[in-house]
Amino acid sequence: MDRRQFLAACGIGAGGVLLPGFGRAIAAEQLVETLDVAVKKRLADAAMTAATAAGASYCDVRVGRYLRQFIQTREANVQGVTNTESSGVGVRVIAGGAWGFAATNSFSAEAVADTARLAVAIAKANAKNQTAPVQLAPTKGVGEVKWATPLRRNGMEVSLQEKVDLLMRVNGAALKAGANFVNSSLFLINEQKYFASTDGSYIDQDVHRIWSPFTVTAVDKTTGKFRSRDGLSAPMGMGYEYLDPQAKDKTLSPNGIISYGNSYDMVEDAQAAAVQAREKLTAKSVKPGRYDLVLDPNHLGLTIHESVGHPLELDRVLGYEANYAGTSFATLDKRQAHFQYGSEMVNIMADKLQPGSLGAVGFDDEGIKTKRWPLIQDGKLVDYQATRDQAHILGKTESDGCSYADSWSTVQFQRMPNVSLQPGKKPLSLNEMIAGVEDGIYILGRGSFSIDQQRYNAQFGGTLFYEIKNGKITQPLEDVAYQMRTPEFWNACSAICDERDYRLFGSFFDGKGQPSQVSAVSHGSSTTRFNGINVINTARSLG
Amino acid sequence: MSIMTEAEAKTILAKVIKLSTADECTAQLTGSIEGNIRFALNNVSTSGVVSDTDLAVTVAFGRRVGTATINEFSDAALARVVKRAEELAKLAPENPEFVPAVEATTYKPSDTFSQATAAITPDQRAEVARASIEPCRAQKLVAAGFLQDQQSFVAFANSKGAFGYQRATSMDYTCTVRTADGKGSGWVARNLQDSAAFKASSDIEIAMRKASASAEAQALEPGKYTVILEPNAASGLISFMFNYFDARQADEGRSFLSKKGGGNKLGEQVFDPRVTFMADPWDKELPVYPWDEQGRPRERMPLVENGKIANLLYSPYWAQKSGKKVTGRPGNVIMSGGTKSTADMIRETERGILVTRTWYIRMVDPQTVLLTGLTRDGTFYIENGQLKHPIKNFRFNESPVIMLNNIDELGRPVRVSEGGRMSMMIPAMRLRDFTFTSLSDAV
Numbered sequence: 001m002d003r004r005q006f007l008a009a010c011g012i013g014a015g016g017v018l019l020p021g022f023g024r025a026i027a028a029e030q031l032v033e034t035l036d037v038a039v040k041k042r043l044a045d046a047a048m049t050a051a052t053a054a055g056a057s058y059c060d061v062r063v064g065r066y067l068r069q070f071i072q073t074r075e076a077n078v079q080g081v082t083n084t085e086s087s088g089v090g091v092r093v094i095a096g097g098a099w100g101f102a103a104t105n106s107f108s109a110e111a112v113a114d115t116a117r118l119a120v121a122i123a124k125a126n127a128k129n130q131t132a133p134v135q136l137a138p139t140k141g142v143g144e145v146k147w148a149t150p151l152r153r154n155g156m157e158v159s160l161q162e163k164v165d166l167l168m169r170v171n172g173a174a175l176k177a178g179a180n181f182v183n184s185s186l187f188l189i190n191e192q193k194y195f196a197s198t199d200g201s202y203i204d205q206d207v208h209r210i211w212s213p214f215t216v217t218a219v220d221k222t223t224g225k226f227r228s229r230d231g232l233s234a235p236m237g238m239g240y241e242y243l244d245p246q247a248k249d250k251t252l253s254p255n256g257i258i259s260y261g262n263s264y265d266m267v268e269d270a271q272a273a274a275v276q277a278r279e280k281l282t283a284k285s286v287k288p289g290r291y292d293l294v295l296d297p298n299h300l301g302l303t304i305h306e307s308v309g310h311p312l313e314l315d316r317v318l319g320y321e322a323n324y325a326g327t328s329f330a331t332l333d334k335r336q337a338h339f340q341y342g343s344e345m346v347n348i349m350a351d352k353l354q355p356g357s358l359g360a361v362g363f364d365d366e367g368i369k370t371k372r373w374p375l376i377q378d379g380k381l382v383d384y385q386a387t388r389d390q391a392h393i394l395g396k397t398e399s400d401g402c403s404y405a406d407s408w409s410t411v412q413f414q415r416m417p418n419v420s421l422q423p424g425k426k427p428l429s430l431n432e433m434i435a436g437v438e439d440g441i442y443i444l445g446r447g448s449f450s451i452d453q454q455r456y457n458a459q460f461g462g463t464l465f466y467e468i469k470n471g472k473i474t475q476p477l478e479d480v481a482y483q484m485r486t487p488e489f490w491n492a493c494s495a496i497c498d499e500r501d502y503r504l505f506g507s508f509f510d511g512k513g514q515p516s517q518v519s520a521v522s523h524g525s526s527t528t529r530f531n532g533i534n535v536i537n538t539a540r541s542l543g
Numbered sequence: 544m545s546i547m548t549e550a551e552a553k554t555i556l557a558k559v560i561k562l563s564t565a566d567e568c569t570a571q572l573t574g575s576i577e578g579n580i581r582f583a584l585n586n587v588s589t590s591g592v593v594s595d596t597d598l599a600v601t602v603a604f605g606r607r608v609g610t611a612t613i614n615e616f617s618d619a620a621l622a623r624v625v626k627r628a629e630e631l632a633k634l635a636p637e638n639p640e641f642v643p644a645v646e647a648t649t650y651k652p653s654d655t656f657s658q659a660t661a662a663i664t665p666d667q668r669a670e671v672a673r674a675s676i677e678p679c680r681a682q683k684l685v686a687a688g689f690l691q692d693q694q695s696f697v698a699f700a701n702s703k704g705a706f707g708y709q710r711a712t713s714m715d716y717t718c719t720v721r722t723a724d725g726k727g728s729g730w731v732a733r734n735l736q737d738s739a740a741f742k743a744s745s746d747i748e749i750a751m752r753k754a755s756a757s758a759e760a761q762a763l764e765p766g767k768y769t770v771i772l773e774p775n776a777a778s779g780l781i782s783f784m785f786n787y788f789d790a791r792q793a794d795e796g797r798s799f800l801s802k803k804g805g806g807n808k809l810g811e812q813v814f815d816p817r818v819t820f821m822a823d824p825w826d827k828e829l830p831v832y833p834w835d836e837q838g839r840p841r842e843r844m845p846l847v848e849n850g851k852i853a854n855l856l857y858s859p860y861w862a863q864k865s866g867k868k869v870t871g872r873p874g875n876v877i878m879s880g881g882t883k884s885t886a887d888m889i890r891e892t893e894r895g896i897l898v899t900r901t902w903y904i905r906m907v908d909p910q911t912v913l914l915t916g917l918t919r920d921g922t923f924y925i926e927n928g929q930l931k932h933p934i935k936n937f938r939f940n941e942s943p944v945i946m947l948n949n950i951d952e953l954g955r956p957v958r959v960s961e962g963g964r965m966s967m968m969i970p971a972m973r974l975r976d977f978t979f980t981s982l983s984d985a986v
Contacts, residue, residue: 101591219796224803322687454985514689
């Protein structure tokens, strides 16, 4: 499920009887409850005992309680408040050298043991045609441990009234500033995940995420034209404190656009959005050609995600995702040859630790302690993202801790960690960067994005576009999309603002796998310049 | 317990309705058993079975609505879930767009269940993987594929006496076959309700042929070309367009179906006169539940008829506000076509490009439904009725609205694999002036 499908699913709303495919609706007060660790351990032990007795050489168990709160509004109406819970147990085993997986929503030890036996039967059925047995990188059990997202304010404990009031203020601000329509939402996610494995780990984690998107639309009925402006927030691995705006977290561009870091002023942004959406109705249509692009972190994050994050997923590189997400141009021989992925100033780190990021956890869904490691150093490809059964392919003796499943009912597999462009080493502010551009376009926010199945050819839109002439931002532009070939694009990187400008972008619903699973991941960067990028004009006429 | 009988479901739902003290109460039971097998690099990678059953209870006090769910069905559990829904409703803000629950009605059943699909076993799934992998291995090709099968049921009832129960099955198979050197790639997809009609050993040959034939692709200049989009290639673009068939969006001026100066394009000629899209829950090839997500009875109705917009999609609230009849939201879209297969259409094409699959399609401009995406897994140049040679993949920037005004010919509609977006039957289509904007090196 991608973001669009997810939002469509949520659109069923409170008036309907069908719930989003994420589980059962519950009362708000249950969102702050947790399952007893002792109960989870008993279930996990029941599964592992049954699986081992049935012939499994390895077993891991995930007892999960996945809680989500969605509040959706438009203009003065609350369209839906949905609290959902999805709880159950997923059991993964190796038997006969093959993987097997089964899951149940029952919390009886008997049902969980049956599920474990089913997983073993599935593994044995698969083993018959298996040519290469699964090879797990060694790991030591960590015993009974805990990890939790550091929160200043648990969003699940904030009253519904406070949340609805905020969204109503957001909508009011947008309408007052000239918007015709405004949709705003608040998504809170809490994954209470218990992982146990026959390696001797019992890991209890409490993971929180928050996202507060909105879309403001301006319509000109006489011309029939409409334009939207999405919010410039980022989904974060934070609590409700993200929505308590702090002046220190704001960045002001030379033309007065406010961007946000570790906190977000949603009302202020909605007001600006209304003005900018109306401005877009009459903005100049871009002249196609080659431009120097100045990309804001809240835009560049998606480009990093698609053109660096995905191609360096080892399962894609090897061919495991060939049928759906695709493979990768960044083949293993390129790592050996120190392939020049980008210009020398491009340093990109993988990371599962960064506070506030969506990817931060203590342990992955295979019980591996998380870490930080380089993917691209001085522009050269140096590493990938691996799980336990892939590490040996890279000659590694440990997993990178990149395993994730979006539910107790889905099987864990390799997912992207946070992948972030490191800030420029020389002092450079946004104003200084723009002052150095002769003929360029400044792009903020996410827009349409599309990339081929080997991650060569990509096309990106954005939320806001501004013309840069002789070091000055002159006017807004519309109908802008840039097309790129990944290595040429990153080798055209000519300047990166320093750490003062570093901010996180987030992808809340990154789709991958079959059945498709979503994951959430952050991408940090500072504003970055790319020289001579091909820009197309996307305006069409329907006659 | 994942799949309940009608009697079992009815007993539980009746208890729930009786327990509620709200102005109205709707209860819905859903259950499913889903099995899947995934393979890559000529080996099985993952495989599993997931079962789940839920009861959702929605109650309303005036315009305040609450929903709660549970997956236990004891009397005490039913009392708990009703109480919880009622508490939530009392806390909820009034919904000014509240529409009462559906009145009691008789639903004409649709034939959505096939026994063979419901009976698929882990061994059968493993056999599908084997039948896909072995011939590839023998020819030094590499298979990566996925089979997913599902049996499910939905039962609902409300305090106005409405009741519905039905079971459904589906299966979806896709397989990508690549040459060992990674220079060629082919794909096949099969979406069925009844797995008895599925034969992996013959489907895999399609993907294998395309993989071998697509190696050593030549580059063509980007530009406007006559194309034959196979059904699965066309559906990716068309399904996007139906996101913008919402009447409210059109009336509000933010859809390609909005009219300059206000109002919508209902009744207007928007597409080539050969374009007709029907919604039909009882379609023999693609039946869907005869009610929508809110229990409203679906109807057989055209969305586009002879190129004219015949119906827009109204939410119950917007229908009432606009003085329209409230109907169930369609669950499928069936595009009319001709009788020709893709192969027939290739034979009759002087010059053009065959597109097997479209990929990573995203909205560029909702004003014109301009979409971008790429071709993949078998793109060929056609000359004088033959596949002349493979060509490198293209990125397209094209609107389905423009595309459906540039029709040369439509083939025979088939069920397409849409990853849950929407159940569709789409024909292969030969189109003029399809816009490719750049080349991709991806295979």
